[in-house]
Amino acid sequence: MASAPHHDLKLGTTLDETARQDFVATLRGFVLNDMAGDMSQVYEQDVKPRATREMGHEPATASEVHKAMRPNLTFKMYSSMRVNTQEMVWDSVREAVQREVPVWRPRLKQAGAKGPGTLHLNPDLEIPRSVSAIDVHLLPGNYDSEHGPEDASQGVWFDHGSAVFYMGLLGPDQGDIGRSISTFIKTKYPDFSPDKILDLGCTIGQNTLPWAQTYPDAEVHAIDVGAPVLRYAHARANALGVGVHWHQMNASSLDFEDETFDVVWSSMFWHEVPIKDIRKAFKEAYRVLKPGGLMLHMELPPNSTLSAYDGFYLDWDSWYNMEPFYKSFRDQDPKALCVEAGFPADGFAQYVVPSVNWFGEEATKQAVDEQGKFDQNTGRFANGISWYSFGAWKPE
């Protein structure tokens, strides 16, 4: 089932639209759970033995598995269904976003004006081509297109589409990633009490707000290059009564002073960024962190931690879902990225955190002793998901 946003900016939808959104979410669940399960059996029983005979060895990398799977009918069926359901996700809310403009625009304006957060846009910011030139995960117009002055359509669309896309896995406010990981960090490091937190590539801020809620005394800032998503993030946070300072900024060139933040966080960000920009942004994260601060990124798990088949399964988006940087990011060694940015090797940390929404808060808290325990649902949008995160502590 889709889980419609629970805040005052929620779109009015017709009964037909709600039914359609539920159908699409359920169909996506079928593709990602049932069809994906069948596909992995077909690989084990049919494709792998055949490829092993032909290649003279078992497919050893994600790319070799992909090559072996491409002619397979089950794979073609799975891929067609996944691409189609992805397009259906955005389609299922498009009409409501457009129809409801006269309703949501004044509401957004009102929520934006009332605080407690602030919004700082920079019309001169050059939007990186990795955002301006493509429609990531097939969202028409991506995060940055504006359809008139002060437009926020892409943010409204992203919020409501995400509720369908995640099939209810992330809870009513879509904040499960931020909630699970901030809860985990607070439980694991009870003496760590950040005063200032920064979120990079925040989009509409659904995984920013949980940090502000977990650490209510902290000042929270969030950046993104997309003006429409930031306008919506600002209004949405205000509508939910959470104060965050939103900035239009490039993560590879931050305007903040050195040693400003205790936490530099991001969620689902780097797999959409070219590797040369990631390297710059990690150095920026190091620069703006205070000594003793934590850089922490929730991301898809690296290929090196997965079997060749699981690597192939996660790389799928790179080939078929307009995510051109997905694979190049996941081929990196997360520890090497942190060390290259200036962090000491012994400051590196990685965590696998059970989803609060799926397992409950107690399970997340109890997992604090089980760092880096990967399983087949780590980072995979399936029932029983757990979140991978990595980063590093800056020395005192």
Ligand SMILES: C[S@@+](CC[C@H](N)C(=O)[O-])C[C@H]1O[C@@H](n2cnc3c(N)ncnc32)[C@H](O)[C@@H]1O
């Ligand atoms: C997948 S979304 C992030 C999702 C969000 N953090 C979440 O938790 O769901 C990627 C976001 O990064 C932004 N972005 C891409 N390149 C960027 C850059 N160089 N600096 C800042 N934001 C960037 C995009 O505009 C987009 O909003």
